[in-house]
Amino acid sequence: MSNFIVRTITGTLFVAAIVVSFLSPTAMTLLFALVTGLTVWEFTGLVNRREGVDTNRMICTVAGVYFFLAVVGFCSALTPPTVFIPYLITIIYLLVAELYAKNPDPISTWAHTMMSQLYIALPFSMLGVLAFRATPEGTVYTYLMPLSVFVFLWINDSGAYCCGSLLGRHKLFPRISPGKSWEGSVGGAVFVAAAAVLVWHLTELYGVNDLQLSAVEWVGLGLVVTVFGTWGDLVESLFKRTLGIKDSGKILPGHGGMLDRFDSSLLALPAAVVYLYTLTLL
Numbered sequence: 352m353s354n355f356i357v358r359t360i361t362g363t364l365f366v367a368a369i370v371v372s373f374l375s376p377t378a379m380t381l382l383f384a385l386v387t388g389l390t391v392w393e394f395t396g397l398v399n400r401r402e403g404v405d406t407n408r409m410i411c412t413v414a415g416v417y418f419f420l421a422v423v424g425f426c427s428a429l430t431p432p433t434v435f436i437p438y439l440i441t442i443i444y445l446l447v448a449e450l451y452a453k454n455p456d457p458i459s460t461w462a463h464t465m466m467s468q469l470y471i472a473l474p475f476s477m478l479g480v481l482a483f484r485a486t487p488e489g490t491v492y493t494y495l496m497p498l499s500v501f502v503f504l505w506i507n508d509s510g511a512y513c514c515g516s517l518l519g520r521h522k523l524f525p526r527i528s529p530g531k532s533w534e535g536s537v538g539g540a541v542f543v544a545a546a547a548v549l550v551w552h553l554t555e556l557y558g559v560n561d562l563q564l565s566a567v568e569w570v571g572l573g574l575v576v577t578v579f580g581t582w583g584d585l586v587e588s589l590f591k592r593t594l595g596i597k598d599s600g601k602i603l604p605g606h607g608g609m610l611d612r613f614d615s616s617l618l619a620l621p622a623a624v625v626y627l628y629t630l631t632l633l
Contacts, residue, residue, distance in 0.1 A: 358605035365603065365612065369501055373494035379482065380423050384416050387475045390609040391415040391467050393600045398463040400594065403456030406464045407445065414441045415472035423479035428490040442468070470617060477620040481627075493561055499550060500623050503576040504615045506546045507539040511581075514538025523581075528588045531581075540577045547573035562627070572626055579622035580615035587614030 372382040395408040418438050424430035445464050449457040481496040515535025523531040551569040554560035564572070587610055591599060600608020 422476035510542030511539030583618035
C-alpha cells in the first residue's frame, strides 16, 4: 500500500474520530484524555534521550491525564476546586524527588518534566474551558468552539499547502521549516477567514451561535487560530530539529507521532481561550 493511501486513510479516521467525539462530552473527554496521555508519554520518551534528562515518564503521563480530567471536571461543574490538590501534590513530588535521584543535571530533568505539563497537558485541558460554560440554567456543553478550532486548523493546513505548492516563493522560517512559505501562510489565512464567515452564517441560520459571535469576531477567532497554529507547528519543528529527528513517533501510520498531529493545537487552543475571554464572552 502506497504511503499516500496510508496517509489518506489515517487522516480520514483521525478527523472522523475528533469530529464524532465532540458530539458527546463523555466521548470528547475520553478521547482527549487518551490523546493527552499518549502525547506526554511520547514527549517524555523523546527528551529522555538527551544527556542528563531523566523524567519519570509514568508519573508525568498520569499527572497530565489527571490534570486534563480535573479541568474538564471543574469546568463541567462535576467536581469542586479541591480536585486539583492531588495534581499539585504530584508536581511537588516531581520537584522534591530530584533531591534523592542523584542526577548530575537535575535542572534539565525539572525543566523537561514541567514542560510536559505546560506544553501538552495545559493546552489540551483548554478544551474543557471551550466546551463547557455556566448559564443561569446550569453548566452546558457545546461542541461548537472546540470543534471550530480544529476545523480552522485543518483548513489552514490544507489552504497553506495548496497555496504554498502553487505560489510559494518566499520562505516563512527557513531556519526551522524550509517547506513553509509566506504565500502559503497568507493563503491558509484567507481560506480560514472565508470558512469563519461560513461558520458564522450557518450558526446564525441554525440558531447554534451560542456565544453570539459576529462575523468579524468569527474571522478574528479564525485568524488567531491560524497564527498561533502556525507558531505551534514551528515550535514542534524546532523541538524535532533540536533532537535531530524527523517524526516525533510512529503511532499514526503515514503521519508520524502524536506531537506531529497535534502540534498546531497546542498553541491554538490556549490562544482561542484568551481571545474569547478578551471578548468577555466565556
